[in-house]
Amino acid sequence: MKSFLRMMTRVLMAALLLSSCAFASRVVRDEVGRDVTVPDHPHRLICLAPSVTDTVYRLGRGGDIAGVTDYTKYPAEAAEKPSVGGIINPSLEKIVSLQADLVLAVADLNSLELVHSIERLGLPVFVVHPLGLEGIYRSIEDIGGVIGEPAKARELVGLLRQREQAVRQRVAGKDAPTVFYVLWHDPIMTAGHGAFITELIEIAGGRSISSDLAAEWTRISFEVVLARQPRYLLLVRGSETTLEALRQQANWRKLDAVRNARVFYVDDRMIFSSPVALDALEELAREFHP
Amino acid sequence: MGMNVTTAGELIPERVMREQRDSSLRRTLLFASGAMVLLLASVLVSAVLGAVHISPRAILAALGGNHAALSTAEQMILLQVRLPRIVTAGIIGAALSLAGVLFQGLFRNPMADPYVLGTSGGAAVGAAFGIFLFPATTLLGFSAAASFAFLGSIVTIILVYSLARTGGKTPMVPLLLAGMAVSIILGEASSVLVYLGDEVSFNARNLALWLHGTITAISWPQILLASGMLLAGGILCIPLRPVLDLFALGEEYAQQLGIRIELARAALIIVASLFTAAAVLLGGVISFVGLLVPHIIRLMVGPEHGRLLLLSAICGASYLILADTVARTVHAPSEFPVGIITAFIGAPVLIYLLRRSKREYAL
Numbered sequence: 001m002k003s004f005l006r007m008m009t010r011v012l013m014a015a016l017l018l019s020s021c022a023f024a025s026r027v028v029r030d031e032v033g034r035d036v037t038v039p040d041h042p043h044r045l046i047c048l049a050p051s052v053t054d055t056v057y058r059l060g061r062g063g064d065i066a067g068v069t070d071y072t073k074y075p076a077e078a079a080e081k082p083s084v085g086g087i088i089n090p091s092l093e094k095i096v097s098l099q100a101d102l103v104l105a106v107a108d109l110n111s112l113e114l115v116h117s118i119e120r121l122g123l124p125v126f127v128v129h130p131l132g133l134e135g136i137y138r139s140i141e142d143i144g145g146v147i148g149e150p151a152k153a154r155e156l157v158g159l160l161r162q163r164e165q166a167v168r169q170r171v172a173g174k175d176a177p178t179v180f181y182v183l184w185h186d187p188i189m190t191a192g193h194g195a196f197i198t199e200l201i202e203i204a205g206g207r208s209i210s211s212d213l214a215a216e217w218t219r220i221s222f223e224v225v226l227a228r229q230p231r232y233l234l235l236v237r238g239s240e241t242t243l244e245a246l247r248q249q250a251n252w253r254k255l256d257a258v259r260n261a262r263v264f265y266v267d268d269r270m271i272f273s274s275p276v277a278l279d280a281l282e283e284l285a286r287e288f289h290p
Numbered sequence: 291m292g293m294n295v296t297t298a299g300e301l302i303p304e305r306v307m308r309e310q311r312d313s314s315l316r317r318t319l320l321f322a323s324g325a326m327v328l329l330l331a332s333v334l335v336s337a338v339l340g341a342v343h344i345s346p347r348a349i350l351a352a353l354g355g356n357h358a359a360l361s362t363a364e365q366m367i368l369l370q371v372r373l374p375r376i377v378t379a380g381i382i383g384a385a386l387s388l389a390g391v392l393f394q395g396l397f398r399n400p401m402a403d404p405y406v407l408g409t410s411g412g413a414a415v416g417a418a419f420g421i422f423l424f425p426a427t428t429l430l431g432f433s434a435a436a437s438f439a440f441l442g443s444i445v446t447i448i449l450v451y452s453l454a455r456t457g458g459k460t461p462m463v464p465l466l467l468a469g470m471a472v473s474i475i476l477g478e479a480s481s482v483l484v485y486l487g488d489e490v491s492f493n494a495r496n497l498a499l500w501l502h503g504t505i506t507a508i509s510w511p512q513i514l515l516a517s518g519m520l521l522a523g524g525i526l527c528i529p530l531r532p533v534l535d536l537f538a539l540g541e542e543y544a545q546q547l548g549i550r551i552e553l554a555r556a557a558l559i560i561v562a563s564l565f566t567a568a569a570v571l572l573g574g575v576i577s578f579v580g581l582l583v584p585h586i587i588r589l590m591v592g593p594e595h596g597r598l599l600l601l602s603a604i605c606g607a608s609y610l611i612l613a614d615t616v617a618r619t620v621h622a623p624s625e626f627p628v629g630i631i632t633a634f635i636g637a638p639v640l641i642y643l644l645r646r647s648k649r650e651y652a653l
Contacts, residue, residue, distance in 0.1 A: 085341070085622070085625065086624040089504075091341035092371045097363050120370075121366060
């Protein structure tokens, strides 16, 4: 009888221990300074921005993703996941229906109002706020920490830093071509100081003629472009702003870069605050310094 | 309704008057019950449709007491996401339509809408402030954008009213023009904030969405606050109803019958502004609802204001509930700004009714 009681106690203890594991949670501070109660071992994740999806996949946890947002491209298999809608206007109903245990969001992409609405439904939301390459590294480590892959995150960041260093070494001491990044041609929109693409251009060994503009994304007067005469244009591959389109406009033909068809291309990976941005960086460096 | 007794009473026998009044009341009740059926149907349709499919049969079963018919997630979607949103849309629709009736009656102008006193401009500047400067702040559960827009719209109305006021009077034409001017200035001021900042930034896109009307998930305490405003305004409408009927005959006439014009105007402006501000607080700027619904109802039941107010409120609520259902399902799982939907559905309906209407239509 005594041994039976002892056994029962043990079984009970074990059951308690197990259940406390399954429901255990902890409080972590996210990148916008909010304390969030997250499960210790989240297994159903909703990623509210493509960059977060990419990061989670690179940490080997793509299988745990229950929902993504529209236009998720990297990695290709992520596009197969159910979507909760657009980045700014996803459906709360869809988010609830996926029965996730953790939502990952990005400040400046997902509104805080959206974050609050999700939290009111009882779902924890961890918000990252990656600024620049260093910000990407930090967010990878923070996401790794919150989903329980801190070691993998450190390893990934180490690898990415090596790749960044390799690019820096390759372009060191070379003549930096002046480039004008054309996000859109009418009205002319470009990236200024603090924009991620501006940082990538500098690291890849180029010099952006608009890096002194205050806003991240901004209009620029054509006079300024003309006065600064960039040696190259930097266009987004697949955009409707093409060299052919620019050549049809008398204004743009006044630029040497347009007349002599001196154009570099970058693809949309450079807008992601996630590991794919490093691919864009390496490609950009090869364009600038073949 | 002293008007009938003093003016027509001498010409028309009392018995005829009473019969007319009774039949008019019957008609109002008939229309009102029709409108309530429409509202109920809209709520049901809206509750069944959404980005996530929930079987109507399961919903009925759950209503009948079988709670196991719906999963926990489905219950949560229905009770905490869909239902608050339906109620919110209904409140906004009713508030905007009531504000539309009051402003159209006050100005005797068919172009008057809830934002006629510059409210939309004030709301836009307020929202821009909230979105750009205090993105992380909330007040009583409302976002900074909503709270500042609410304040902005109220401050704007006070500003416009005092701009138009001369010699103890508030003439209508200057009031309309001041409203238009202030609305334009403030609307453009919010654009200045956008262009000084970052035109393609997330904040700018968020503001653009907000200015097209976006009903977000709002929790019950906020809904309670807004419905309190709607209820208070609705009660204040009861004594204003005959005043509006007299205004329709001309202000001089109303004055002769003992209406204190300035006081009545101020009261109308305050109540209509309360409705508009409540709608702004919940859903941003949603165009066309407050303009179209009163016209549609007037074309259907005539210009008498008691009936017009009651039916506009009920039908306005159904209209926005249905429009918001389209907004959240047409491009699911993403959501559309509801203001785009209200314009696309409402304008053709108004044009159809205007063309079908045989008699000359006037306010």
